[in-house]
Amino acid sequence: MDLAWATPDCIHLEVGEPSFPTPAHIVEAVADAVRTGWTKYVPNAGIGELRTALAEKIAVHNGFTVSPDQVIVTSGGIGALFTAMLAAGEPGQGVLIPDPGWPNFAMIAQLHGLRAQPYHLRAEDGFLPTVEALAAAADAGTRVLILNSPSNPLGTITPAGRLRDILRFAAERDLWVISDECYDAITFDDTWTSTAAVGEQDRVITVGTFSKTYAMTGMRVGYAVVPPVLSPVLAKLQEPTVACVNAAAQRGALAALRGPQDEVRRMRDAYRERRDALAALLDRLGVRYIRPAGAFYMWVEIADRADDAHTFAMELLRKRAVAVAPGTAFGASGEGWVRLSLATDLDTLLEGARRLADFTLG
Template identity: 40%
Template structure:
């Protein structure tokens, strides 16, 4: 039998845990089983019509060819206006790269900035793809453990406890996937202080910035004094505008870093899809009340889901502050998050993601998305309650 050589940095990677949940759900459906998949992060709303129309118009007028690798000027200008007005980030269109999704923006940025011998600091629990991206870049991950009993609070002491002289990069995500936490000003100050004192570049992943509840304030780290020159702001259109399948994101930051990231982007993606970028222009420059309608629905659902989960013996679920995920601690059941997730998919036919997919601090938790229809959420919570006792 032929023995294939595979790069060790790839061999040690795990497949995406969130996609694994969806794959298992699809396999069960093919067997005729009614499965409710709450493992992913795809808004259940359609992309607003005016955005679709803008992309269709672009296709029909011939915008179906290569465009500038950094993105069409119209979209980069619109992004710059948005970042200046809403986020108070001093950025120009030349300091922006449009990418095929926010994930691509993160990947090219990490690949450009770190390599063997470098350390990258991230918070645990954190999104499943940060660590694999760092591993593929050849760098080492430093995990800052955040505790559920402290509501996953970030402190300067917790960061500096794992910091090394080789730390070159820090990844911050707010609102957070999976915990739903929104960065407070005190936490942001701690991050800013450490980054400046230890000369660390920060990647601020703000993909859920529009999905925030109870009047909380979204804080962009690049807007803090002295941070614009050391912060890469990553965002996209997937969550706020229900455009996950469009694969449209961007990274914005200081020109010297953007020039280096541009090399990786141009040699990999070439450019983001041309006509999708015109949809992005329409999203930013068109009516924003479409976001308000979606967030209002997710607000209602987060309260319903949290209340139902807290009524299940052994489950403890804080009310999410942002994004559209619940992250209940299920250790009171006597099972790990992995075991609970397995039990739910096989017995309740409800797909959720085990918490340890997001780091060791999440091992006693599961993540479920409430970005799905109310009727499906109600049925899913009934099934979960039936398996674990009402």
């Protein structure tokens, strides 16, 4: 990324951040909160109104019922993942992590002294998790399973039936399941199901964020939805880590939930349009890819033009001024692939894809 920003006229397809501004009514709510005194400490678990609004959102959008006491407001989705993993696992225990998967999963595990246990997502399985892959990666010391649907970097969505099988596996192994659902509002094909809606709610921790849905990445507001036994634990863990989430930003998050959702739909529709246009172009150019059902990424195969994804990405940047994320940044199973972000304007996205399709390492 440093090299990309230093490259003149670079086409940036490596960044996983919404390309849209934060909706105006959210910005105004934050500004009004600052003006009216929301500059002090608030409860560790978050302001009551926001927790109530999130419980309502979970019921309507995610399809399962929780009390506001089960919702903990965190410092972004990563804050929820950090405290959830800290609460669920003991040092030395194992955490099943998707490969390819978001690299921060393994980073958090390392900070907590947990053992990252990658479970492979294979092209022949549609890059979806299987019980067989989980069983192969697990051992007697495994304690936590991380799921991510819609997936970053893959854009895949795990079907409800597969989630049901995985939850049975988790119950047999007595595992906590942390379900990263940070892209739950950016889905295209009506196939997404929240993990806890399938069952086993007493062992599932659901992680969400305002960053992607409402283009609020810098405001750092996320949340964890936890079983009742864990809610006081996660609330207490906020004290030595962040104390509380920015009070004014929480008021902005409340405005996001309570206000109009037109901008959310507009952003989602724009990502869908970019997905479809990019897919049509790659089809014409004969480039293989995984068609994303959610999130805003395209997983593109480059195995026929390079033996090393990292070298391919670096040389594509140097020689064609196109920045993409090498698949190996997301785990060993990402070799032979790169991730393209749809979070840029359509013309720039398509030009970057043309340059990629025309580039071969060697």
